Amino acid sequence: MTAAASGDGLGRRLEQYLSSLWDDDVRVANLARIPGGASRETYRFDAETRGGIRGLILRRDPVGSLIDTDRRVEFLAYQSFHGRVPVPEPVTLEEEGGPLQRPFFIMQRIDGGAPASPFGPSPYGEHSGAIGEALFTFLGRIACADPASLPLARCCAPPVPGACWSSALDEWEAIILRDERHPQPIVRAAMRRLRRNPPPPARRVSVVHGDYRSGNFLHDGNGKIIAILDWEMVHFGDPLEDLAWCCDPLWNHFDPSRVAGTISEEQAIAIWERESGLKVDAEALKWWKLFSAVKGQAIWTTAAKEFTVDNGNLALAISGFYPPRRHDRIMADALERLVEEGWR
């Protein structure tokens, strides 16, 4: 499809914007919306320039969203990790949104791969070992990057190691209390228990991707991860937050023996420790695992609330309907287990 055939003039707006940005006569072709994350509208397109064709991705703010996030932070995350782990090269950021009606950024498109559906069985088949090795290797590399040296440091202040857990819990608890439509006793009990049984200070304050899991990376179908995506919840904090989130049973593709549908948790931790240079504190990881279910419940609670406003948004509908029931189950099981193990 050429830009001229585009429904709401998005293609023409893109052509005008990129022509001005690059001082070139840019033609936009093959503009197509893709299901790339629930927090931004995502489009793929080709930009035809005098120098050749560039495959690009547009990420534009939606009208309603799964969770409010700052596109500048996401853009700086791509800048921070391009070249360190497989992420697309960021191209341009517009925070005012005038040229395309809403704020947006554009990045390089990485072709030749697809994300797994997070709720399908055995998504990586015979390549699950290779995918697991890469997934936790890249996560370890993210954890060992020095936050102060990254572009992200321009917009985020790292918390002190002892405050990583409380700032994370404060943030998500506030969202649950703000957006809850129906009383949720299980997550309330989990939040109280997390406060009574705090983890030790973070061994290192690192970049936390925020949504690092199966379904948020592209793989080539042959065991290679070609792009880590969906950095919209990136922040500084305890790197165990990402490790626990990636190991959350919600993302295990219905196979409790493997994390993220890939390898065993023991293997995942060993790879992560080797790559990050950090030792996982088992008690701290237990805290961050329960926290993961609370954080998930906050995201689903917001999705359910936003769905009442943006009733045709099916990403919000399914996010507000299916995962909160599973996270309640995960939390309830964890609470019983942790109390058996001595949590107050």
Added chain:
Amino acid sequence: MTPTVPELLVGCATALSAQPNAEDAGLYTATRLRTVATLNVLIAQESAVGSAVRLWENSALRSLLGAGGKYGQEFADARSIGDGDCSLATLDEANARLRRLLIRLHEAVEAAGDQKLDREILALYRQMAERRELKLPAARPAT
């Protein structure tokens, strides 16, 4: 609360009847149709067992709140919260009142260090979550 069955069905209808932009054709529309199909499978489950699950949960909550009568009369009085005409809407209304009481009771139980009742509440949480869980339609694994 997760979206209600009527809200979800209206959402599916709204999404399907919306005039698509040209750039929505292809993968985005295919994914949207798959999501409608998945949602309808989940809605069918909720419609089939939703009333029974809520009736069970409300009854279990009344029973447990009654056992917490020593922490306040409001908990003992929970037995007077009825299920109305047993429609999903009235069951949810009663459920919200009972759950609010359970949150307060659990806070009181934790503050008192009452381990026996604490574990009973945690066991009830597990049963509540188990009964409310939804099952996704089986998808084909990758080869």
